[in-house]
Amino acid sequence: MNVPAVAFEKFGFTYTDRERPALADIAMSVNEGESVLITGPAGAGKTTLCSALNGLVPHFFTGRIRGRVLVKGIDTKRSNIARLSHIVGMLFQDPSDQLVSPTVEDDVAFGPENYGVPREEIQRRVTESLALVRLAGYEKRVPYTLSGGEQQACALAGVIAMRPDILVLDEPTSNLDPLGSSQVLEIVSRMARRHGRTLLVVEHRLEEFVPLCDRLVVMEDGRLALEGAVDDLFSEENARAMEAKGVRLPQVTLLALRLRERGLWPQGKRLPATVEEAARGLAPHLRKGGSPGPGAGGCGGRGGKPVIEVQGLWHVYPNGTPALRGIDLAIAENEFVAIVGQNGSGKTTLVKHFNGLLRPTKGRVVVGGMDAGKESIARLSRKVGYCFQNPDHQMCCRTVREELLFGPGNLKMDESSALDRMAEIAAGMKLEQYLDRGPFQLSKGERQKLAVAAILMMGPDVIVIDEPTTGQDYRMGREMMDLAVRLHREGKTVVVITHDMGIVAEYVDRVIVLRDGELLLDGTPREVFAKPDVISTTSLEPPQVARLVRALADFGLRGDVLTVGEMVEEVSARWAGGA
Amino acid sequence: MVLEYIPGKALFHRLDPRVKMLYFATVVLVVAWWSDPIFLSVVFGAIILILKMSRVPMGLVTSFLRALVPVIVAYFVFNLFLKPHENPHVLFYVIPPGVARFTLGVSVEAIVWSLAAVLRFLSILLTVRTVLLLTPVRDVVLSLVRMGLPPEFGVAMGIGFGYIPVLIDENRKIKEALQSRAWEFEYRNPFRRLKALMRMMVPTLMSTMRRANAIAVAIEAKGFSYNVRGRTWLKELRFSREDYAVMAVFVAVIVGAAVVGSPMMRIATYKFTSGLVLGLVRIP
Structure with missing residues (x-):
């Protein structure tokens, strides 16, 4: 008899301090050697589902259980975390929460040490695991000094060293930059192909992970909303259902759906998830259209009055590393700008000069007529509001109300006008009902809005938002970007730092690409994505549609297509039939 | 240091x-x-x-x-x-x-x-x-364990030392976030300065607690409580x-x-x- 690797039997779980169940009626089994991709919005129960496998639920996170979970036939309720962790290895989202040792090799050894594995065997596993994640030679390094991708690779090596039969990866790339994500993706794809290991991955990035998995599970409100083989879930009907549930479908899948609506995509076939699949599906049906059509041209509204001017900016950190090397740029009033680049390219260092958190080593930064190299941070903060990535680092008051009035109070602003402004902003952000609550009682999405609201209270003309979508689910990220769009429409200058090329393509007027502390590209998204060879030197990847255009270069599609809508028109214009 | x-x-x-x-x-x-x-x-x-x-x-x-x-x-x-x-x-x-x-x-x-x-x-x-x-650090911890310190304390000490740079980094972020909301830290008067620093208490405590919890989960998921007294060490002292x-x-x-x-x-x-x-x- 073949025991499934994992079996959920009508499993439900309610955390001790909550009323609503986090999981309800989960019935699913995973066979040995299968790889399953789990997706769904924040709060859908994905992490709870993973935690139920190694016993964290219910032995660490306590609560009420219904039904049961069997891991290789063992009832998790009757076992314990330590014993289950030997079977189920788990990688978490944030690498800095899992690296617990002073050196890389100690960290990888940590698991086997706990299980009393003999020293020689530990040594062998450390060497082997580090080689597998391509970190051989990093043994004596301090985990904290590694890049995000390397840290996650190190954490993964630590899980592999325990030799688990089942590997659970809970959003392994959500906290990483594109380079780190592709490192981790590469490792996962190599492991997924290894025979016999059962793999469960929670991810939002279907585009990359779908090709690695056999099965797809979409969760919603603690239940399995859709579940089946990947081929099955990428049928037209199921894809539409996924779209309706707010799953971030790959751009090419959306393209195929939109084309189907016009009767243009071949019927009865599985929809594509990757650029290659889409190109293969489209090529036989397209007419060659001669030379590439002209682009739509620049559309950015530049040329307004500059609000931030950066001239020959250098910044050298005390340890001697130059983080910025001669940056020149000007940002005009009411521009919507994205600053992109790998971690360490100098994005955050640059924007920290806008409100005086950092001072130029050389060069000048002028903000609204003030010399940002000399002016106090407090005075600059009236002009430039800086929203940090993690809202929890910004909450310092007892109530939401105090939190909102904190900035104006520090600036000694007139109290009645501050209260007026609070009423207005709280209403606009739907925070009114929370004014007397503690900031930490809000949900993460609400806390992030509160952080922005607290910055807006100081009335800045320029809003800098640092990575509004990193570590967020699709819906929360979208809400943040919609907020940014609103602020822009109200006349604010908006600067976002982001890794998400989808955001860049869809939202902003202008992209500034940094590489190694230098300005590499500066233009409209169309102009920037039309230079794929330059972008590729930063390991940033243009959106799928832009890559599809390149893959179909022979057909003479317009070179600067960025969105699904534009692509639908381009393809329709060249459709040769055969649907 | x-x-x-x-x-x-x-x-x-x-x-x-x-x-x-x-x-x-x-x-x-x-x-x-x-x-x-x-x-x-x-x-x-x-x-x-x-x-x-x-x-x-x-x-x-x-x-x-x-x-x-x-x-x-x-x-x-x-x-x-x-x-x-x-x-x-x-x-x-x-x-x-x-x-x-x-x-x-x-x-x-x-x-x-x-x-x-x-x-x-x-x-x-x-x-x-x-x-x-x-x-x-590891060697210090290891020799203390060898001299009779219970292994769970040894591991905790190692984690503590390992997290010092992470915590310093986090503290910097919290300070910068407050500065960006016009909170002043640079007072000459040491008492006012101390009072200004007190503002960092809430976010620091919250993030430390969150992190402590996450670390606890992570080490449990690596079998820390399997059999602490019987745990082995990659490096042996001889x-x-x-x-x-x-x-x-x-x-x-x-x-x-x-x-x-x-x-x-x-x-x-x-x-x-x-x-x-x-x-x-x-x-x-």
């Missing part, structure tokens, strides 16, 4: 961490028995020599000593008046006889004694620093021949210091230098 391990391959680097602790014990014992600045200068010189042999940049040592100057001065002055000496040869009075019901004078003996005290103090600090600079040789040297030093500093010999006490000075300068 705590995590400034400097990798290297010199003799002291190679030693077993327990031998390095014996080194520390040796210095403590020697400076406890000896109170003469000339003898103590030799000890101090030896400590510097060990640092030099281990290729520690001298800039690190001098900056460390420079930072200590105020403490050293205070310690010196404090020691001038701490110990009553028999038949002191007073150089000058801070409170001369007749002014108050007691006198306060500075004698040759007191100066020599204070010099010795400062040298003792510096020797011990510099030894601690030497051991920390030349021993990876004494090498070199270790035994060095230990023998340290033991010899301890014995020698005890003999030289013993009440019978009375050579390495501060009276040696005071006598020398008095003999040379002939103060009545």
Whole structure:
């Protein structure tokens, strides 16, 4: 008899301090050697589902259980975390929460040490695991000094060293930059192909992970909303259902759906998830259209009055590393700008000069007529509001109300006008009902809005938002970007730092690409994505549609297509039939 | 400061961490028995020599000593008046006889004694620093576990040290977030400054708690509570021949210091230098 690797039997779980169940009626089994991709919005129960496998639920996170979970036939309720962790290895989202040792090799050894594995065997596993994640030679390094991708690779090596039969990866790339994500993706794809290991991955990035998995599970409100083989879930009907549930479908899948609506995509076939699949599906049906059509041209509204001017900016950190090397740029009033680049390219260092958190080593930064190299941070903060990535680092008051009035109070602003402004902003952000609550009682999405609201209270003309979508689910990220769009429409200058090329393509007027502390590209998204060879030197990847255009270069599609809508028109214009 | 391990391959680097602790014990014992600045200068010189042999940049040592100057001065002055000496040869009075019901004078003996005290103090600090600079945290933890510290404490200590840079980084972020909302930290008045820092309490506590919880989950998921007493360690501590040789040297030093500093010999006490000075300068 073949025991499934994992079996959920009508499993439900309610955390001790909550009323609503986090999981309800989960019935699913995973066979040995299968790889399953789990997706769904924040709060859908994905992490709870993973935690139920190694016993964290219910032995660490306590609560009420219904039904049961069997891991290789063992009832998790009757076992314990330590014993289950030997079977189920788990990688978490944030690498800095899992690296617990002073050196890389100690960290990888940590698991086997706990299980009393003999020293020689530990040594062998450390060497082997580090080689597998391509970190051989990093043994004596301090985990904290590694890049995000390397840290996650190190954490993964630590899980592999325990030799688990089942590997659970809970959003392994959500906290990483594109380079780190592709490192981790590469490792996962190599492991997924290894025979016999059962793999469960929670991810939002279907585009990359779908090709690695056999099965797809979409969760919603603690239940399995859709579940089946990947081929099955990428049928037209199921894809539409996924779209309706707010799953971030790959751009090419959306393209195929939109084309189907016009009767243009071949019927009865599985929809594509990757650029290659889409190109293969489209090529036989397209007419060659001669030379590439002209682009739509620049559309950015530049040329307004500059609000931030950066001239020959250098910044050298005390340890001697130059983080910025001669940056020149000007940002005009009411521009919507994205600053992109790998971690360490100098994005955050640059924007920290806008409100005086950092001072130029050389060069000048002028903000609204003030010399940002000399002016106090407090005075600059009236002009430039800086929203940090993690809202929890910004909450310092007892109530939401105090939190909102904190900035104006520090600036000694007139109290009645501050209260007026609070009423207005709280209403606009739907925070009114929370004014007397503690900031930490809000949900993460609400806390992030509160952080922005607290910055807006100081009335800045320029809003800098640092990575509004990193570590967020699709819906929360979208809400943040919609907020940014609103602020822009109200006349604010908006600067976002982001890794998400989808955001860049869809939202902003202008992209500034940094590489190694230098300005590499500066233009409209169309102009920037039309230079794929330059972008590729930063390991940033243009959106799928832009890559599809390149893959179909022979057909003479317009070179600067960025969105699904534009692509639908381009393809329709060249459709040769055969649907 | 705590995590400034400097990798290297010199003799002291190679030693077993327990031998390095014996080194520390040796210095403590020697400076406890000896109170003469000339003898103590030799000890101090030896400590510097060990640092030099281990290729520690001298800039690190001098900056460390420079930072200590105020403490050293205070310690010196404090020691001038701490110990009553028999038949002191007073150089000058801070409170001369007749002014108050007691006198306060500075004698040759007191100066020599204070010099010795400062040298003792510096020797011990510099030894601690030497051991920390030349021993990876893991080895410190491991030798403590070997000497009887329960393994769970050892692991916790290792995690604690490992997270110091992460916490420093997080603290910086919290500070910058508050500064971006016009909160002022740079006060001259230390009390106002402290009050300003208190604002960081809530976000710091929240993020520390969140992180502590996440770490607890992560180590549980790696089987930490499987069988703590039976856990093994990747690195094993074993004494090498070199270790035994060095230990023998340290033991010899301890014995020698005890003999030289013993009440019978009375050579390495501060009276040696005071006598020398008095003999040379002939103060009545």
